[in-house]
Amino acid sequence: MILALALLTLALAALPACLAAVNLSLLRTPEPEPEAPGLVSILIPARNEAGVIEGTVRAALASAGIAIEVLVGDDHSTDETAALVRRIAETDARLRLVAVPDLPEGWTGKNHACAVLAREARGDHLLFLDADVTLKPNAAAGLAAHAARAKADLVSGVPRQVMESLGERLTVPMINFLLIGYLPMALMRLLPDPSLGAACGQMILMRTQAYRATGGHATIRTSLHDGVRLPRLFRGQGLRTDLVAGHALATCRMYRDGPQSWAGFSKNAREGMATPRALPVWTVLLFGGHVLPWLVLLLALVVGNASAAWVAGGAALLSLATRAAITLVVREPATTVPLHPAAICTALAIQWNALLRPTRAGVAVWKGRRYPITGAP
Template sequence: MSLDAALLALAALCFAVALQPALFAAMNLALLRTPEPELGGSGLVSILIPARNEAGNIAGTVRAALASTGTPVEVLVGDDHSTDGTAEIVSGLAAEEPRLRLVPVPSLPEGWTGKNAACAHLAGQARGGYLLFIDADVTLAPEAAARLAAHAARTACDLVSAVPRQRMDSLGERLTVPMIDFLLVGYLPVAAMRASLRPSLGAACGQLILASRTAYVATGGHGGIRTSLHDGVRLPRLFRAQGRRTDLVAGRDLALCHMYAGFREAWAGFSKNAHEGMATPRALPVWTLLLLLGQVVPWLLVAAGLLGGLGPAAFALAAAALALSLATRTAITLAVREPWPSIPLHPATVLVALAIQWNVLLRRERAGAASWKGRTYPVSGA
């Protein structure tokens, strides 16, 4: 095969690979809507917040949760052996608010990860018919709890999740965080997820998960994924494996999250999740081809074409693939209300995401462990 023919074939492949997430995004953005609340509410919702050294966030998170409207709420904060004043801040707020309780988390049991142990303990203390687990850096909108509980009741789903709108203040955050929504919206077949109970189609965002108490107890909840570091992947799959329906909804109007402060924190955080996400020997080579061919190589081919290195047909296909890639990222970014200056960073964002995943996969055999919040856990399958 001549070089021109090879480049034409590569450009055609890039176009085909870029077309898939473009089509998925078009369908998914039409399906992922912000749910409406029920008139009169859905009964008591327990808002459960595991917190370990979250003094900088916890007051705002708690106040926003207490400001919930549309359904009655209680707010439980699990202090997971914080050393920075988290417990004192919550205690001060609880002295003036009977709906708020500080719940000390027991010592970490063997074989558990910290967040799962804290969430399971909080669930055992909760009184609500729905359990809304949120991270300590998530600020709920006033009707978020009511909307999620109403959607769960209307659709007979036992678990409903959403990706909050992501606050990104630094370049490092804009090079990492946007991949959450891009991967979910561009590669998860939402229609198939809703039509099937296949565990592999289960997806959630660990920052914001609502579960019915009945299903949570029946499935084992966080106790059923006690060794996991990625509840956004494992919890909905656990529910689905036991015949329970799960769903995703649009989260931009439900909550705001500031995950990380800069590139170093983002790298560490996404590395922790990668152990149970893309960074597996089978999955990562496939993801690498999909993301490189559909989202990065078209930029290189177009640059080569502008320098005269491509024939007209190959250049046209490469330009079309680039347009699809950019349009997909733009549509998702605008829909979830992420910062628009992150859009031209898209190919770099993809490369950073792959670098994180490959670093985790290649390091796994040597380290055999993952670290987070001052704790080290063995990696499953390492």
């Protein structure tokens, strides 16, 4: 019985190891073309982002290799966000501050701000950035060039994640781990199935014509998870989406501590894996492949089952090796690798809490706004 359980953990650890090996060979940092035609509109929705907005805007304006405009949507900020952007705009005509109107009923704040910015944009491509994302100079040109080469209507990548607190290191690395360890990217590029669509909402480039044809953020107006809903929207209408290695294109510090990380990942969990059908499967995959091997190893050592101990130990090491390989490639802190089993437990705790909690609360609170919690589309 213990040996059978150990073999199961080995199989569950081998799945993300194999997918990660393939995906890491497919993910590439896009290179810009020598002379990129067209205009990229860099669109930044901002609500009370005075602590980061100046660095984000100046980095966007430093984009090289392609013509750009930068639009910042001030979504009723009560801090110095708008004033900081206005001061920079006085010295650079490529920057515009857009006042976001009052939030209509049935919209989430980010989707509304993004839709407003898209209406004001003049570019051939729309590059949506979260206000805490700092672009590298070649990022906009590289993403636009990749979209043209891959004939993709939507291209996204995960910026290099900056993590300083323990709470961040227990939560944020799961973004890359889930994408690289569990999304079959070869099939994503081969098949049009919407369920294979994925993106990182921190940085998404879309062809303007495709965005307007699909309805863009207006079509997903109630969503809190644009990284899932937008690529699935595009693919559902026969358009191509793709992922690239984003760690060399931008950096981002999503959260500042554990409570903020928990709240941030909880707010859109119900549109991801925290559904009654999906979460039990994810629990088996994640807990079984990355936590259970350690428990079986301990049990095997206690009862003296050497064969089970060797198999479970191999599964545990394979799990850590997979996480280490992903961490190395995406330039995340190496100190997060030993935390991997705890990070898996934290992720599952967030998801189960999000699934069960609506019976008591029913709302998500983000950026001072309250939204009804809805399930996956």
